Amino acid sequence: MTLLNEDAKGVYVIAVTPFAEDGALDLTSVDRMVDFYEEAGATGLTILGQLGEAPKLTAEESCVLTERVIKRLDGRLPVVVGVSAPGLAPMRELAETVMGMGAAGVMVAPPWTLKTDDQIFSYYAGVGEALGETPFVLQDYPLTTNVAIAPKVIERIVREVPTCVMLKHEDWPGLAKISVLRAASDKGEVRRISILCGNGGLFLPEEMGRGADGAMTGFCYPEMMVGVVGAYQAGNVERAHDIFNAYLPLARYEQQQGIGLACRKYVLAKRGVIATGNLRKPGVALTPADIADIERLLARQARRLEEIGA
Template sequence: MTFIDRHTSGVFIIAATPFTEAGAVDEASIDSLTDFYLGCGVTGMTILGIMGEANKLTAEEARGVASRILRRVDGRIPVVVGVSSPGLDNLKSLSQFAMDQGAAGVMVAPTPGPAVEDRVRGYFHQVCDALGPDVPICLQDFPQTTGVQISTATILTLTRDCPQIVMLKHEDCPGLAKVSAVRNGSATADTPRISILCGNGGLYLPQELARGADGAMTGFAYPEMLVEVVRTHQAGDADRAEDIFDAYLPILRYEQQPGYGLAVRKAVLKHRGAIACSRTRAPGPKLTATDEAELMRLIARTEANVKELSHGS
């Protein structure tokens, strides 16, 4: 069993949850989507996150999705399971289920409420106590969605105080200075190293890597770009990594539209044959005919840009 740890790096793709036109979980598309991600060369997967519409799944559905993906992956790459919940009992129950099914760790976001430092620290101490010492935790820092700001000082304090917290999913925005601060403040005499994987669609990935991030944890519908950018940057060719990134930038930016990007991502995944239906669960965004035409043009231009880049290499 491979667990996430303080040196985990690469690309952990955040998986969508496919639904049928009727709104049911599409198990066949779960299989094809998992195979698609594996074929793109991702280092790991993160499931039941915000992109996975976890808040729209029943407890039974969430367990079914996690179990099916973990069986399909079959240990080939580590899988992190999002378990955030308003109640610690529910969080603990899903965490235990996920780990028993073969998960590599769990992802936890702070509960909504006042962004008071001692409240945030107290919450994660309770989570660690509830889960025990053997469950690796990825701390999700996504204030745009949770409404909770977590300071660098609190992240570093939790890194020192809670051995289970081994990874930061960084999605604060603007957040480049925070990446630098966390990286420079960890792996010191008194603070252990923490793995940093960054989200926000990968919109700032080259700069995040330059500031010490270990990779990406996001759901961009062209995972092969994330994989190649991280691989090339880690190999020491930052300019080539940015050239690859730039070829995909228009469609990456288009995917990042607040409240709308999930529908775009699912439409791209359907276009690429990864899922059968692009439906999001209600309440959720839906593309218009104009949106679809606009997206198809962006896809065509992206494919042309990538082809030109490949020929020029």
């Protein structure tokens, strides 16, 4: 497998983790899900992310899931694996394991204990040292980690930690951050790295306009992200916005704290991608009113997509 590098672009879908009714890993659904994402036009997959319920998996389950996904893809698409951990030793151990399986790279979010710019830089310098030659994605998601990473800190990491090849940008509001980072690389002040964006794709057209290379996030219709990124890369900005707008009401609904992932898995189950929409405990379940909302949004979305020929 080719290793992840600074030229990565497109759509790396953050995959859900399918569970059976009894809460066990559903490996049959994993196969079907991988096929679905590939057929939808994904450039790569990212597993063991926060919305992949990684903290609810045992170490053994994390390895079983990773091996299953990588073997199913058989080198056709790159796989990035989340290896965030409180300590560098378990991070290094998991990274070595998944890279040995054929992963293209790993993703690392900062621990919540980091408060200052120097602490953040020192942490990622340590990550680079611990991971050796393994390329990694810096996950910048302050809404969840409570760690705000200023552009100047990201630039310092990029300058001094060569194995940091991608920023997963999930700051909110964060469009200005993309502009600052791209201006710095355009001027030759810092190495240009890949920027893929998250937050369920809620700001994807604007992020592409600021210089992002694509998306690394989840949504129950990955076709939206593939369509938006493809249209933008082809120079058809208006088409990108038309596609985005057709899916926006459902994407917005899916971004609710608490029930967002349950919504995503409900729709994926409805589409036949996974057998059940179950979240592993502790996790919320949709109410009948939630389901009615989703069904209404799906019906309206289908009509709008037909209208625009998407």
